[in-house]
Amino acid sequence: MSGVAAEFGELYGHAPDGVWAAPGRVNLIGEYTDFNEGFVLPLALPHTAVAAVSRRDDGILRLHSRDVDGPVVELGADALKPGGVDGWAAYPAGVVWALREAGHAVGGADVHLASTVPTGAGLSSSAALEVVTALALNDLYGLGLTRPRLALLAQRAENAFVGVPCGVMDQMASACAEDGHALFLDTRDLSYRQVPFDLAAVGLRLLVVDTRVKHALGDGAYAERRAGCEAGARALGVRALREVDAAQLSDALGRLSDETVRRYVRHVVSDNDRVARTIALLDAGDVRAVGAVLVEGHASLRDDLRVSCPELDLAVAAAVGAGALGARMTGGGFGGSAVVLVDADAADAVAGAVRAAFREAGHAEPGVFTAVPSGGARRLG
Structure with missing residues (x-):
């Protein structure tokens, strides 16, 4: 914290x-489900x-x-408009725009950022930039907004200002x-429950494997899948695909003529x-059994949604071949990371087995x- 504050002082000539x-x-688990409510x-x-x-x-x-x-x-806060800011600065600038568009009296700010979230790895580096900016402005301007x-x-900043249609x-x-x-999280009403997830207590770990393959979700592939899901909901006569229960899936698929939409x-x-x-497995304390669900999820992302890549596979x-309980790609895909x-x-x-496999494949x-x-x-100081 002190390093970022000191750098701020050097940049702007005053303390933050x-x-x-x-x-x-x-x-x-739960990929491409958030924009489907x-x-x-x-x-x-x-x-x-x-x-x-x-x-x-x-x-x-x-x-x-x-x-x-x-x-x-x-930048001038009054002059902010969607598509008007390029690169990383669009994310914090978009938050200022979204707050002002929502009627909140946000003027300007001096901001200095530093991040340890890997970029392009499917680990939400952009959301971290947006949320830290939103929380800071909420505090500094006394907006009183809830976390949700x-x-x-x-x-909204990422969707409408940056142009990425994320959930x-x-x-x-x-x-x-x-x-x-x-x-x-239920993304329809933003109700949520904190689920205990102390893997160390049961002798397990969750590894993240960053493939170093950078993804760019603004290139249309993500938007195409979102549009396909929305087309499926319309064809099935539902507001969103969350209304289709797993028990109804076979019948629903039989009513869809477009094979891509079906997938x-x-x-x-x-x-x-x-x-x-x-x-259900976590609530029952059967954490090990989650591994098989992860493997199943990866197959669905690879074969039905088709958002994996050779490195993730x-x-x-x-x-899994080296003895992991389960693994799957995570995030938007086309690169990024896997969880194990x-x-x-x-x-x-x-x-070590994953690193060796990558070396052997020339990755x-x-x-x-x-x-x-x-x-x-959170506020640090």
């Missing part, structure tokens, strides 16, 4: 009003975006990131997660069911770390 942090997240089970990571921020009342927004070469980006409301505004899971996990828990619907309905099954296969559920005493061997060495369920956005 405060320092805030918001985490990235990894999703245990379905269920998800993410957990926050210890990796965070940290922001030193001071309020300005002259309508000037100044943004700087330790992690990106370049000068301070200076801040998450919705951060999502609300990433922002909700970053804003609302608790230490030692996964967040069981998307099959994935979403079955992944909602996998979230429910995972919650290799990470999953190598981990493994016995704690086998974690190093499984990680760059993946990053591997343990996902520790961590707290959501």
